[in-house]
Amino acid sequence: MSNLLDTIAQVRREVCELHAELTRYQLVVWTAGNVSGRIPGHDLMVIKPSGVSYDDLTPELMVVTDLYGTPVRGMNTGSSGTVDSGNPDLSPSSDTAAHAYVYRHMPEVGGVVHTHSTYATAWAARGEEIPCVLTMMGDEFGGPIPVGPFALIGDDSIGQGIVETLKNSNSPAVLMQNHGPFTIGKSAREAVKAAVMCEEVARTVHISRQLGEPLPIDQAKIESLYDRYQNVYGR
Ligand SMILES: O=C(CO)[C@@H](O)[C@H](O)COP(=O)(O)O
Numbered sequence: 330m331s332n333l334l335d336t337i338a339q340v341r342r343e344v345c346e347l348h349a350e351l352t353r354y355q356l357v358v359w360t361a362g363n364v365s366g367r368i369p370g371h372d373l374m375v376i377k378p379s380g381v382s383y384d385d386l387t388p389e390l391m392v393v394t395d396l397y398g399t400p401v402r403g404m405n406t407g408s409s410g411t412v413d414s415g416n417p418d419l420s421p422s423s424d425t426a427a428h429a430y431v432y433r434h435m436p437e438v439g440g441v442v443h444t445h446s447t448y449a450t451a452w453a454a455r456g457e458e459i460p461c462v463l464t465m466m467g468d469e470f471g472g473p474i475p476v477g478p479f480a481l482i483g484d485d486s487i488g489q490g491i492v493e494t495l496k497n498s499n500s501p502a503v504l505m506q507n508h509g510p511f512t513i514g515k516s517a518r519e520a521v522k523a524a525v526m527c528e529e530v531a532r533t534v535h536i537s538r539q540l541g542e543p544l545p546i547d548q549a550k551i552e553s554l555y556d557r558y559q560n561v562y563g564r
Pocket residue numbers: 360361362363377378379380381421422423424443482
């Protein structure tokens with residue numbers, strides 16, 4: 330049990346700290362965006378509390394839930410100190426059901442991120458995928474960034490849309506129509522990186538479109554870029 334509590338404490342710290350990347354890269358306003366991380370080996374996840382300002386987030390305020398989004402209280406005695414505020418007033422993020430659905434149906438995923446970053450959300454509002462016209466997109470997304478269906482918040486609809494869209498794609502990002510990007514990764518940090526990259530390419534391709542029609546990249550070259558970046562780059 331102490332190993333589990335230590336792991337939870339570590340994931341709380343990591344998930345909390347990663348929210349600072351969302352503000353650093355200006356992917357969120359007010360409280361509208363969230364990061365979660367899976368507790369490896371357990372049907373548990375850690376996610377931001379709903380409606381708490383990014384400046385006020387601490388590891389203790391992160392909420393532990395099961396993979397149906399139900400809070401699990403009392404995870405509070407890791408060897409590094411008290412780690413659960415036990416504050417019953419704090420609800421997990423309103424996007425918890427979507428994150429939880431992804432963890433239940435994509436066992437390889439260790440982190441999920443949602444933002445309403447401006448350019449990616451502008452593409453989502455038009456329901457148009459971002460075409461793969463940049464080598465950076467070939468590297469990171471292995472093709473276009475797809476659009477998922479319109480879905481209302483509150484049940485499994487958003488999660489289903491994310492999973493159905495991403496299971497047929499190399500992309501770790503999906504633009505949920507009229508809503509915004511959700512990204513996944515083997516870790517929460519990788520999911521945050523995908524959110525940062527998604528906004529960057531959404532902005533660049535949008536600007537390119539203002540100048541004319543972006544040039545497509547051959548599928549074979551996209552596959553080559555993706556293979557190198559995923560398997561060779563940085564190793
Ligand atoms: O898209 C929405 C609401 O439309 C959500 O992303 C919320 O804006 C997230 O807020 P928290 O519940 O995570 O604070």
